[in-house]
Structure formats: structure tokens, C-alpha cells
Amino acid sequence: MFTGIVQGTAELVAIEEKTEFRSHVLALPEPLRRGLELGASVAHNGCCLSVTAIDGERVSFDLMRETLRLTNLGALDVGDRVNIERAARFGDEIGGHAMSGHVICMAELVEIDEAPNNRRLWFELPTAYSRFLFEKGYIGVDGISLTIGDVRDNRFSVNLIPETLARTVLAERAPGDRVNIEIDPQTQAIVETVERVLATRESC
Known part of the structure; x- marks a missing residue:
């Protein structure tokens, strides 16, 4: 499980x-790899991946076909950076919202409003x-727990404070870029349950 509170970014230093x-081989800063072991779960732009090798600061992860299809990780090049969050531990503060690290789709950045x-x-x-999508609902964007601002059909906005821009790769995103999306699991469960109930009633 993850919380959507990004702990830092890491550079992609090699691709096979x-x-x-x-x-993927990432150069993980020491605080992010402290206590890291083979098989541990680490979220990259919100996508849960398992550690396959550790060589000093160089930490390796495998991306299978489904990961490459559903996420923006397959479009990365050496030198790009990703948001990193280690798996939550019992007793950790949950500052965001519960996230699984399972990306459901990608969304395109279509507009930036600066103030x-x-x-x-x-x-x-x-x-x-x-x-x-619901106003004031939760959503995971590249692994960041964010509150939805406005909703217009299939578009939604999020408002970012300077701290979020400083700690994550969202500061580097430009219109046309695609981000990984994880829908809040509780929202998804409620919506799908209501849809099933209504469909059952309509068929009676």
C-alpha cells in the first residue's frame, strides 16, 4: 500500500x-534506499514495481507488457526523473489517501493556469x-495524492502548491504530456457497486 505522499524523485540511469x-535502473538517493531489499515494492510515478537488483545507488526494476501499456514508464528515456514512494509501513502517517500502486489509465495534460x-x-x-471524477474527491496523479478541483465532463483540475512542485516531477509537465492515474479505490468501489445495483433493478 502507498499513501500518495511522494518522498522524492530519482533519475533513470539505464534501460535494458x-x-x-x-x-529500468534508477539512481536512488540514500534516504530512499535505506533498508531496501530485493522484492520490495517501490512506486514509480504511482506504479508499484518490485526491486530486482541493488548495486550501490543503482536499483533495478522490471516492467512487463501490461505496465508498458497502461503507464507512462515505457516512454521514459535515460536522464528522465520519476516520483518515488516506498511502500507504507504500519505506524506510518497517512498524509494522503490509501493507494494500491495500480495505475488504471493515463490522462493528458491539456492546460496549465499559472498564478x-x-x-x-x-x-x-x-x-x-x-x-x-467528483469535485473534492481524491485522485492519484503520477503517484501523488491530490484533491480534484473542478470537473468538466472527462476533464478535471488539480491545484498545486509550491511544495508539491518542488518535490515532484509535475513541475516539469507540459501540455500534451501523459500522466499515470489511479482512481481512489473507495470511489471506484462505490460507483461500480451502485452501477451494478441499478443495472440489476432495470433488468427486473
């Missing part, structure tokens, strides 16, 4: 390409997922 498969000490980003989701 295979058929419908990729291995002093603030930045509002507008994203466009695939239409099929717009039913999970």
Missing part, C-alpha cells in the same frame, strides 16, 4: 530493452473513467 519487456504561488493543471481522462 527486450521484447515487450523493459528493465502567484499556485499552479492549476487540467487533465483529460479517457471517457470511460470520467464517472469516477
